[in-house]
Amino acid sequence: xxxxxxxxxxxxxxxxxxxxxxxxxxxxxxxxxxxxxxxxxxxxxxxxxxxxxxxxxxxxxxxxxxxxxxxxxxxxxxxxxxxxxxxxxxxxxxxxxxxxxxxxxxxxxxxxxxxxxxxxxxxxxxxxxxxxxxxxxxxxxxxxxxxxxxxxxxxxxxxxxxxxxxxxxxxxxxxxxxxxxxxxxxxxxxxxxxxxxxxxxxxxxxxxxxxxxxxxxxxxxxxxxxxxxxxxxx
Amino acid sequence: xxxxxxxxxxxxxxxxxxxxxxxxxxxxxxxxxxxxxxxxxxxxxxxxxxxxxxxxxxxxxxxxxxxxxxxxxxxxxxxxxxxxxxxxxxxxxxxxxxxxxxxxxxxxxxxxxxxxxxxxxxxxxxxxxxxxxxxxxxxxxxxxxxxxxxxxxxxxxxxxxxxxxxxxxxxxxxxxxxxxxxxxxxxxxxxxxxxxxxxxxxxxxxxxxxxxxxxxxxxxxxxxxxxxxxxxxxxxxxxxxxxxxxxxxxxxxxxxxxxxxxxxxxxxxxxxxxxxxxxxxxxxxxxxxxxxxxxxxxxxxxxxxxxxxxxxxxxxxxxxxxxxxxxxxxxxxxxxxxxxxxxxxxxxxxxxxxxxxxxxxxxxxxxxxxxxxxxxxxxxxxxxxxxxxxxxxxxxxxxxxxxxxxxxxxxxxxxxxxxxxxxxxxxxxxxxxxxxxxxxxxxxxxxxxxxxxxxxxxxxxxxxxxxxxxxxxxxxxxxxxxxxxxxxxxxxxxxxxxxxxxxxxxxxxxxxxxxxxxxxxxxxxxxxxxxxxxxxxxxxxxxxxxxxxxxxxxxxxxxxxxxxxxxxxxxxxxxxxxxxxxxxxxxxxxxxxxxxx
Numbered sequence: 001x002x003x004x005x006x007x008x009x010x011x012x013x014x015x016x017x018x019x020x021x022x023x024x025x026x027x028x029x030x031x032x033x034x035x036x037x038x039x040x041x042x043x044x045x046x047x048x049x050x051x052x053x054x055x056x057x058x059x060x061x062x063x064x065x066x067x068x069x070x071x072x073x074x075x076x077x078x079x080x081x082x083x084x085x086x087x088x089x090x091x092x093x094x095x096x097x098x099x100x101x102x103x104x105x106x107x108x109x110x111x112x113x114x115x116x117x118x119x120x121x122x123x124x125x126x127x128x129x130x131x132x133x134x135x136x137x138x139x140x141x142x143x144x145x146x147x148x149x150x151x152x153x154x155x156x157x158x159x160x161x162x163x164x165x166x167x168x169x170x171x172x173x174x175x176x177x178x179x180x181x182x183x184x185x186x187x188x189x190x191x192x193x194x195x196x197x198x199x200x201x202x203x204x205x206x207x208x209x210x211x212x213x214x215x216x217x218x219x220x221x222x223x224x225x226x227x228x229x230x231x232x233x234x
Numbered sequence: 235x236x237x238x239x240x241x242x243x244x245x246x247x248x249x250x251x252x253x254x255x256x257x258x259x260x261x262x263x264x265x266x267x268x269x270x271x272x273x274x275x276x277x278x279x280x281x282x283x284x285x286x287x288x289x290x291x292x293x294x295x296x297x298x299x300x301x302x303x304x305x306x307x308x309x310x311x312x313x314x315x316x317x318x319x320x321x322x323x324x325x326x327x328x329x330x331x332x333x334x335x336x337x338x339x340x341x342x343x344x345x346x347x348x349x350x351x352x353x354x355x356x357x358x359x360x361x362x363x364x365x366x367x368x369x370x371x372x373x374x375x376x377x378x379x380x381x382x383x384x385x386x387x388x389x390x391x392x393x394x395x396x397x398x399x400x401x402x403x404x405x406x407x408x409x410x411x412x413x414x415x416x417x418x419x420x421x422x423x424x425x426x427x428x429x430x431x432x433x434x435x436x437x438x439x440x441x442x443x444x445x446x447x448x449x450x451x452x453x454x455x456x457x458x459x460x461x462x463x464x465x466x467x468x469x470x471x472x473x474x475x476x477x478x479x480x481x482x483x484x485x486x487x488x489x490x491x492x493x494x495x496x497x498x499x500x501x502x503x504x505x506x507x508x509x510x511x512x513x514x515x516x517x518x519x520x521x522x523x524x525x526x527x528x529x530x531x532x533x534x535x536x537x538x539x540x541x542x543x544x545x546x547x548x549x550x551x552x553x554x555x556x557x558x559x560x561x562x563x564x565x566x567x568x569x570x571x572x573x574x575x576x577x578x579x580x581x582x583x584x585x586x587x588x589x590x591x592x593x594x595x596x597x598x599x600x601x602x603x604x605x606x607x608x609x610x611x612x613x614x615x616x617x618x619x620x621x622x623x624x625x626x627x628x629x630x631x632x633x634x635x636x637x638x639x640x641x642x643x644x645x646x647x648x649x650x651x652x653x654x655x656x657x658x659x660x661x662x663x664x665x666x667x668x669x670x671x672x673x674x675x676x677x678x679x680x681x682x683x684x685x686x687x688x689x690x691x692x693x694x695x696x697x698x699x700x701x702x703x704x705x706x707x708x709x710x711x712x713x714x715x716x717x718x719x720x721x722x723x724x725x726x727x728x729x730x731x732x733x734x735x736x737x738x739x740x741x742x743x744x745x746x747x748x749x750x751x752x753x754x755x756x757x758x759x760x761x762x763x764x765x766x767x768x769x770x771x772x773x774x775x776x777x778x779x780x781x782x783x784x785x786x787x788x789x790x791x792x793x794x795x796x797x798x799x800x801x802x803x804x805x806x807x808x809x810x811x812x813x814x815x816x817x818x819x820x821x822x823x824x825x826x827x828x829x830x831x
Binding site: 011012013014030038039041042043045046047049050051052053054055056057058059060061075077097098101104108112115116117118120124126127128129130131132133135136139140143144146147176179181182214 | 278336344374479586588
């Protein structure tokens with residue numbers, strides 16, 4: 001089928017502001033949006049710039065705003081959109097560097113701020129630390145995160161101010177707070193008990209709706225809030 | 235141009251690079267350079283598990299893992315190195331757990347283990363649960379966990395820097411030159427030790443499970459500096475890629491009881507591997523699939539087969555095989571268990587195939603998956619540059635880019651992740667140790683000269699060729715003639731086409747003249763790497779007149795231990811000529827014998 005692909009273009013070395021270019025692409029309904037971008041770059045305009053790597057929804061490089069919602073370009077097929085008109089823009093709330101490439105540094109800074117690493121200062125046993133199937137299941141959902149930023153850049157609170165830590169950083173903390181082997185839950189909760197952290201979430205659910213890993217983000221944020229109120233991690 | 239100085243430079247931020255960085259940074263000033271943000275690395279796509287004889291689910295021994303890997307390699311793996319890896323694997327997996335890796339668990343709370351192809355109980359010959367897993371995203375969890383540990387330990391990162399050249403002074407590594415993608419500025423990283431952990435080159439073939447960024451950069455860079463490549467003719471085709479897309483469906487699906495079926499509904503692996511059937515090693519299964527398709531038994535006569543993990547199918551064949559749970563009860567699975575153990579696979583099948591694997595079988599075909607060959611190293615990750623295994627001072631390689639050789643002619647499933655953590659660790663230790671004992675070398679007068687020459691060639695190219703045309707033609711011809719089944723004649727014609735493509739490559743005009751994220755320029759450079767590698771793969775494959783592991787030839791169908799029980803080495807001379815040499819395989823305990831599964 002013929003598809004009309006409208007792409008956000010911005011070249012900081014030439015343009016004062018962005019504009020849109022439209023390309024006519026011959027595509028199969030099962031083609032990925034990423035396939036169309038590759039085609040446009042390969043045959044129409046080599047200057048079109050975007051990030052991509054694994055092309056099957058695991059590496060998290062190609063988060064984009066497609067027809068008004070965040071997706072991974074490699075995990076969204078043309079047929080999912082029920083239209084022959086596709087509009088592709090960079091994810092919102094981060095500075096656009098060039099075309100679909102945004103400056104991710106603030107996003108990663110928020111991630112790092114919650115100490116997203118395992119903390120347990122006791123000497124480890126000779127073999128593995130034991131953990132029951134139920135204890136492991138408790139934080140399974142948030143281990144799936146691939147740091148693509150679909151969630152944080154779909155959040156209107158983050159759009160309003162990038163001082164908000166964002167859903168990704170909260171679920172990164174959740175993954176450790178609810179891990180029975182980790183000992184730094186109190187410290188992480190202290191970090192999240194901040195005016196720029198967990199309380200700015202207004203349960204809008206955009207994050208959960210667009211997460212390509214189908215993580216129940218809003219629920220995880222709710223669990224962190226509950227842990228803060230009750231002082232209990234369960 | 236900027237100049238940085240670090241004692242140890244690690245190139246690549248996948249599992250091997252991060253493990254190397256963690257260890258090197260304990261005692262040496264270390265930095266990691268990666269063309270991607272580290273968590274985008276290809277390790278993250280590994281699914282099924284990391285092999286280690288923990289014996290958590292049933293009796294197992296690292297010696298069994300060693301024998302299975304030797305046999306899996308079709309006796310081309312170096313047995314001293316394989317022993318070392320399988321012994322070290324056990325502690326390495328515990329170490330990952332201590333770093334917080336969220337492994338799935340057994341009822342006793344230990345690390346859960348599943349079956350994987352070619353991993354057996356050496357007494358009974360039956361499959362053993364050896365693959366330690368975190369659902370079906372084991373690689374993702376390894377990558378995340380190691381990156382988190384690097385953040386915790388304040389490792390230095392240069393993200394989105396593309397390394398273009400290795401600096402060599404007096405025969406030793408002296409650093410690397412990289413281009414900062416965000417600005418196109420050149421950076422010289424002056425170092426005492428350089429570790430390459432840059433991954434493989436599956437993008438040479440049209441159907442592949444590999445990332446766009448898997449363009450063999452480390453191999454191409456090293457070849458241009460006169461370092462030989464070992465066993466590049468051996469490239470693994472994984473049996474179960476999603477039809478036409480190549481996206482990987484883990485062997486863990488078959489570990490959980492899934493089976494391969496042809497158009498007649500036959501479980502054809504019973505014919506080819508009567509004992510372990512659908513969990514024979516990958517080369518055996520991919521070849522069987524090829525033969526089934528060639529005989530017209532592909533689904534609807536097309537070039538794909540079914541991978542069936544519907545609970546009814548699994549339970550039917552588990553009963554027929556007499557498969558038992560660890561407690562001795564019959565093996566029975568439910569839809570919920572499949573979903574819990576293989577969530578990502580279910581998601582991939584739904585997204586890309588529109589198929590629910592709980593209700594329908596998945597169309598699959600073999601997909602280019604893993605580089606067995608690469609930069610020759612010893613078991614400490616030191617690069618060795620000739621038939622006598624002479625060490626090149628200051629240069630190390632680990633992970634898929636390296637050829638230790640652990641995987642020989644065919645890698646066993648789960649051993650790639652074992653390779654990353656064991657040899658990542660030891661290359662990091664060795665690189666730091668070496669750095670402690672030497673001074674920085676004097677840099678060449680113009681360290682960016684060779685980098686600049688490569689970039690100038692891309693900048694000044696004139697003509698009307700298209701990058702996608704050249705890349706697609708290379709992939710198609712390599713898939714058609716230098717993949718699972720090969721003939722001398724077919725490969726010779728492929729070689730001629732690849733050489734023509736290398737000429738046409740010089741006439742791809744660069745449209746993007748900007749400095750900021752000039753991805754077109756980088757993509758052209760990467761394609762140059764793939765073309766160089768495709769040529770060497772084909773030349774080494776033509777020379778090897780036998781069939782062994784993943785290298786299967788119609789015109790030489792038998793393994794030939796008299797003439798070919800040896801590693802190939804390929805040097806690319808400055809005039810482009812490819813010179814071949816050979817070195818012996820290290821054999822300790824296991825004399826080659828016929829491989830039966």
